[in-house]
Amino acid sequence: MLERRLGGPGDFDPLLERVGAARVVLIGEASHGTYDFYRLREQLTRRLIAERGFSFVAVEGDWPDCDRLHASLTGAPGGEPDPQVALARFERWPTWMWANAEVARFGRWLRAWNLDRPAAERAGFHGLDVYSLWESMQVILDYLRAEDPAALPAAEAAYRCFEPYGKRIEEYASASSFVDARCADEVVRLLAGMRERALHDGADRFSAWQNAEVVARAEQYYHAMVGGGSHSWNVRDTHMADTLDRLLDRYGPDARAVVWAHNTHVGDARATDMADAGMLNVGQLARERHGADAVVLVGFGTWTGTVIAAPSWGAPAEVMTVPPARAGSIEQWMHERLPERALMVFDEADRGAGRLAEPVDHRAIGVVYDPSFEAWGNYVPSRLAERYDAFLWCDRTTALHPLAAIARSGELETYPSGV
Known part of the structure; x- marks a missing residue:
């Protein structure tokens, strides 16, 4: 050693x-x-x-x-000039995991480093997790309305399936113990369509595909949470590993x-x-x-x-x-x-x-x-x-230094607790 x-x-x-x-x-x-x-x-x-x-x-x-932060850090169109502004928009509890002074400092360094380089050589920043069912669904709807209205019906069908539960994911998770309450079929159709479109180049298409993957895995995750045990943990970590692999493919054969x-x-x-x-x-x-x-x-x-x-x-x-x-x-x-x-x-x-x-x-x-x-x-x-x-x-x-942010609940507690 x-x-x-x-x-x-x-x-x-x-x-x-x-x-x-x-x-x-x-x-x-x-x-x-x-x-x-x-x-x-x-x-x-x-x-x-x-x-x-x-x-x-x-x-x-x-x-x-993280996609909003990525836009800031890479100087993408519409990205915030100050990464801290993008971090302050992180709303899901616990906000302090990312909306903190330490990540803001790294973000400012990475943005400055990136802007000195051609766009193709800039380092990205991406989220791996599975919780953002509603947020990802909304991003998909917004994207399809602007870019591919013909594909909108499949996304709206998936949205309508979840809509009776509002944004109370715990209620959907409990209801999904019964097969007829699950939205899996609608989500699979949505995912298939987004995957097909993502075969064409373009960061927006890739991001829409990834959001569809999140929706699919989130549906599985929240359903598994009700049953307890290790399955929900495995759904989550497998999703994170799959997302990592998709990003490596996206960035190319020499990506690290x-x-x-x-x-x-x-x-x-x-x-x-x-x-x-x-x-x-x-x-x-x-x-x-x-x-x-x-x-x-x-x-x-x-x-x-x-x-x-x-x-x-x-x-x-x-x-x-x-x-x-x-x-x-x-x-x-x-x-x-x-x-x-x-x-x-x-x-x-x-x-x-x-x-x-x-x-x-x-x-x-x-x-x-x-x-x-x-x-x-x-x-x-x-x-x-x-x-x-x-x-x-x-x-x-010593403890880190959270930014002021609005915490919003909605996801079930992770298993094991909080990691």
């Missing part, structure tokens, strides 16, 4: 060497509300784009919201992607107890689809500090104290032997024997967090050197 104290962006050199010619780098976070994770992830991503030619950033966010998501999506699920529950994730699927040599998985961890989170789903965000990691955890082990900030790059020896090859508790904080659960929850047993290729350690962390 290579270990290095982190003091600045230049200290990522060993990790960039590990990235080498890899096509996909997935960068995690141990919580959705920690400044230090966002800042280090930003520094690493800047280097991947500027020095290694990575083509786009794909995040655990909604496609329509950076992914930002929670550790639970990034770290290979097969090296955790998630696999025992029948769960898979994006990191696992990326390795399976592209090969381990073409994928680099980067995890994060902290021992103590503060975090932005909420006490319950949909509640206002709070700055919460993250207590010292519990005894026996990988975080406690790192706290005792590593500097304040450190980079670890794992090798085969780490995966073969020792502490990093054994199942050890590894903390995971979602958007919903109760520090009092630390005694028995909030940890995922993991074989760390198998789950990740590298790990970024921040012993003491």
Whole structure:
């Protein structure tokens, strides 16, 4: 294992060497509300784009919201001149995941970097997630009214199927337990039509197709949520992996992607107890689809500090104290032997024997967090050197800085909670 104290962006050199010619780098976070994770992830991503030619950033966010930000960052027609204005339009709870000062700073850097280059060489920013059923449906309707009115009836039929439930997705999810209440047939017809049109070139057509994919997977996801278990998680992460692959195809055979998501999506699920529950994730699927040599998985961890989170789903965000990691955890082990900030790059020896090859508790904080659960929850047993290729350690962390935004609920709580 290579270990290095982190003091600045230049200290990522060993990790960039590990990235080498890899096509996909997935960068995690141990919580959705920690400044230090966002800042280090930003520094690493800047280097991947500027020095290694990575083509786009794909995040655990909604496609329509991220598409507006993408327009700003790439200088597309109609895009906001200031990325922070686009971020302030993120409405889905928890807004602080993306509408925060840390992402705004990265956005301003990426826009400036992009505008110095031809349009074909600009790095994009895209959402991978599945939640935006209504928003994606509206984008499709608007697109077809303007570009392809003959195809509008199929989209309107799908919209009418969902319309009795208003935007109360939880009511549709409950009703969809009964086969005759599902909108699957209408959605499949919509998706088929949008896929056909997307074969023709054009960013707008591709975006409309992706929104149709979101609608199709969202319908499956919300239906699966009612049944409980791991199926809804697998629908969501498979959708994110499929979206990543579509983007790689879209950007071309030499495209390279950076992914930002929670550790639970990034770290290979097969090296955790998630696999025992029948769960898979994006990191696992990326390795399976592209090969381990073409994928680099980067995890994060902290021992103590503060975090932005909420006490319950949909509640206002709070700055919460993250207590010292519990005894026996990988975080406690790192706290005792590593500097304040450190980079670890794992090798085969780490995966073969020792502490990093054994199942050890590894903390995971979602958007919903109760520090009092630390005694028995909030940890995922993991074989760390198998789950990740590298790990970024921040012993003491601080909460990130949300922008003012209007939170709007409407989606069911994720499983596991808030990640």
